[in-house]
Amino acid sequence: MDKAAVNGHVEVVKWLSQNRSEGCSSWALDMVASKSAQGSNDMTAKAFNKKQFEIIQWMYQNSTSRCTSAAMAGAAANENLDMLKWLHKSSSAGFTSKAMDMAAENGHLDIIEWLHSLKYSTCTTAGMDNAASNGHLDIVKWLHMNRSEGCTHAAMDRAAANGHLNVLTWLHQNRLEGCTTNALDSAADSGNFKVAKWLLANRSEGVASTALGKAAKNGHLHLVRYLSPRRTVQELVSGVREAAEHEHFEVVLFLDTLCLKDRHVDSIQPVLRRAFLSFRGDNAFRRWLDENSKDEVGPRVIMLPQ
Known part of the structure; x- marks a missing residue:
């Protein structure tokens, strides 16, 4: 049943649930919620997403299988706001900081804003760190203005490693965490001359012996x-x-x-x-x-x- 659920086979899930006693695991339901493709324009993806939603709803109505907080985090990572809203209303699992962190990492501002509106939702420094790492400057700015968790030096280090000079510059001008010699080390490793030159001109951390x-x-x-x-x-x-x-x-x-x-x-x-x-x-x-x-x-x- 787990495999049928994860792969969107609605009728198979229903038959197994009605004729067998093994049931479906929470892991499988978490995967169902996480795999949906809400942001896609592809008709096949939309059809698959509809099946996943149907499976979640049917299992909640006809079995004792339930999602965990991992489902919320997965739906947030994949920008499935409809699934998040349904889980928030129907599931008792609740949100952990991982949901907002993963939404930030993947650049989903609409998800972050919705989670933030719930008041009790939290994130960690990993949210801004990973948003910076992936070049999501709009997310970095929003978290800076609306949340208090902040970031660590990993934000600048990872932005440098991935060549996001605009993120690096903004963090330098607006945050106090700074970076480490890993920033220049990573820029040297990847051959990003612009980032390396900027770091040497604007930061005081210096050059690691390995650069x-x-x-x-x-x-x-x-x-x-x-x-x-x-x-x-x-x-x-x-x-x-x-x-x-x-x-x-x-x-x-x-x-x-x-x-x-x-x-x-x-x-x-x-x-x-x-x-x-x-x-x-x-x-x-x-x-x-x-x-x-x-x-x-x-x-x-x-x-x-x-």
């Missing part, structure tokens, strides 16, 4: 260039290692030249040698690694791969 390595690992040469000034020898060497292991030749060349300029050649020789020994295949990069990782080398050969 350059992450940018190098993913081949983000423009970010490596931007972050490399004032990096420690260890960070530069880490960048060379990451870039070499992931075959980002241009990044290796840039950092190698920087290390040579600052007389750190002894620090990168072992790194280049290990990269050469573990390298598979034969191309210009491998030949360069071989030539420039020996104990005694002459001037570097700057040779870009073909």
